[in-house]
Amino acid sequence: MRLMHQLSSALLFVAPFGVLIALWAVLVPYFNVNPRLFPHLTAVIQAAVEGTCDGSLVGHIGASLLRVVVGTVLALIAAIPLGIAMGVSPVVSGFLTPPLRFLSVLAGIAWIPIATLWFGYGFGAITFIIFNAVFFIVTYNTLLGVSTIPLAVRNAAASLGAGRWSMLTEVLLPGALPNVVTGIRTGLGFAWRGLIAAEMIATNAGLGYMLFVARDFYRTEVIVLGMIVIGVLWLIIDRLVLAPLERATIERWGMVQPA
Amino acid sequence: MTAALQRVWGAYVRITARWPAIASVVPFIPLVVMWWAVVEAGVFPRVFLPGPADVVRSFADLVYKGILPDYLHDSMVRLAVGAFWGIALGIPLGILIGMSQLAHRALWPLLLFFQAIGDIAWLPILVIWFGYGLATMTFVIVYTVIFPVVLNTVLGVRSIPINMHRAALSLGASRLRILWEVVLPGALPNIVTGLRNGLGYGWRALIAAEIIVGTSGIGFLMFDARRAGSVVEILLGMIILGILWYIVDSWILAPIERATGQRWGLVTR
Numbered sequence: 001m002r003l004m005h006q007l008s009s010a011l012l013f014v015a016p017f018g019v020l021i022a023l024w025a026v027l028v029p030y031f032n033v034n035p036r037l038f039p040h041l042t043a044v045i046q047a048a049v050e051g052t053c054d055g056s057l058v059g060h061i062g063a064s065l066l067r068v069v070v071g072t073v074l075a076l077i078a079a080i081p082l083g084i085a086m087g088v089s090p091v092v093s094g095f096l097t098p099p100l101r102f103l104s105v106l107a108g109i110a111w112i113p114i115a116t117l118w119f120g121y122g123f124g125a126i127t128f129i130i131f132n133a134v135f136f137i138v139t140y141n142t143l144l145g146v147s148t149i150p151l152a153v154r155n156a157a158a159s160l161g162a163g164r165w166s167m168l169t170e171v172l173l174p175g176a177l178p179n180v181v182t183g184i185r186t187g188l189g190f191a192w193r194g195l196i197a198a199e200m201i202a203t204n205a206g207l208g209y210m211l212f213v214a215r216d217f218y219r220t221e222v223i224v225l226g227m228i229v230i231g232v233l234w235l236i237i238d239r240l241v242l243a244p245l246e247r248a249t250i251e252r253w254g255m256v257q258p259a
Numbered sequence: 260m261t262a263a264l265q266r267v268w269g270a271y272v273r274i275t276a277r278w279p280a281i282a283s284v285v286p287f288i289p290l291v292v293m294w295w296a297v298v299e300a301g302v303f304p305r306v307f308l309p310g311p312a313d314v315v316r317s318f319a320d321l322v323y324k325g326i327l328p329d330y331l332h333d334s335m336v337r338l339a340v341g342a343f344w345g346i347a348l349g350i351p352l353g354i355l356i357g358m359s360q361l362a363h364r365a366l367w368p369l370l371l372f373f374q375a376i377g378d379i380a381w382l383p384i385l386v387i388w389f390g391y392g393l394a395t396m397t398f399v400i401v402y403t404v405i406f407p408v409v410l411n412t413v414l415g416v417r418s419i420p421i422n423m424h425r426a427a428l429s430l431g432a433s434r435l436r437i438l439w440e441v442v443l444p445g446a447l448p449n450i451v452t453g454l455r456n457g458l459g460y461g462w463r464a465l466i467a468a469e470i471i472v473g474t475s476g477i478g479f480l481m482f483d484a485r486r487a488g489s490v491v492e493i494l495l496g497m498i499i500l501g502i503l504w505y506i507v508d509s510w511i512l513a514p515i516e517r518a519t520g521q522r523w524g525l526v527t528r
Contacts, residue, residue, distance in 0.1 A: 013368045020369065037388065091268075098283045099290050105504045106497055109467045113485035114493045118307065190463065196379045197467040208379075215383035223384045231376035238375065 039221035063205040071130025083142025108133035108194035133191035141183025145176030334476040341400025353412025374406040378464040403464040404457035411453025415446030
């Protein structure tokens, strides 16, 4: 019974896409749209099959994902300790909030010109951009998370004899975790956009590059394929990895207000 | 030493308590001083990292030539036009999806997917369709602004307690009046939050669009400077972007959000 229910709700979710694809398959040939403006469905499928067979599509996806993972992991390693260190003291965190907000606004795309100048075109520049997009937002959110831990909780832990280490691992880190995860989700959203933009400008591999080169040859079927891949990948990352992670952290460590 | 520091800090706290605006400016002073010190120490070649004074000089230079005001004007007009259409299309669509079960079923999955594609991935095909111009930029910004507005409007409409509808209905309100006096005010705090998020994304999308397809604007200024290898102007562009968004966000959007929240927010108690 439960399975039936899940199945039917999944079908309901997929149905609009079916309608959209059917419309695409019918309308584009019917109006005889120039393939230089918008591709036929069959051309996109063919491009997908070709790209998978000769490995170029897989290569581009791999290149993009690798950059995101490397940039994000480096940023998290730097941001979370820094955020906690600054958030512990309300004086320091209050003082540093405006500059951090300023820098997190710049995060991502605005760094592209200077990153390409400092690091040259390639892996370094793009990783730097992703690092930036994630680093400032996560630092800011960690700082926010630590400074919203009620002082009473910290005092209670201290008066029960918690040392610095257990204070960190049992009060500060869990208390800030919901904010940290929210920061990661927002930061990755910006990083993903920044990645696509940076790849259009600064490399010779990756999904953004694939799109931008296809534009030079008016290969709209490759562009549309790339857009679909970007959309599906982000849906998978956001809905299947980040959103459940966020929900789980908030349920487990969030400050649940008694209703 | 500590006593003197404490006295300075005390004075700072007292002043910022009276004029809170100062608290958002003073923290940048050590940042600029650090930047200046790093440049003066010669850690990096000056071509790679110019000092604050160089940036100020190039600011004055570009203002004098009239380039900067022009570009700034272009960027702001693009953002305003895009934001206007994003709001004008997003709010009605959000209310439709929020109120009609059928529309929700048909459109919600598509919304999630098209939001995931993201603005920047549209740029190549938009260039083919519209060329390098205002139409491409406007499309990108509208596309970015509209999703957060729609998603938050739906959230707002759906969070209105059903009893509010019932109460208005039983008091004889017509559908139009329910829309105007129940749904719209009830959803307003969420709509404003969506708008704030949307503009945050739209702002970044504008920069990306100007960098990739631009012919003017702050993003173009930065990319043009990159082509010429002039780090000073890139830094200037970044600082202007940051300051502008800081002003727009914390002096215009955040107060509006707070005001609507206080005026129309559903205080659950």
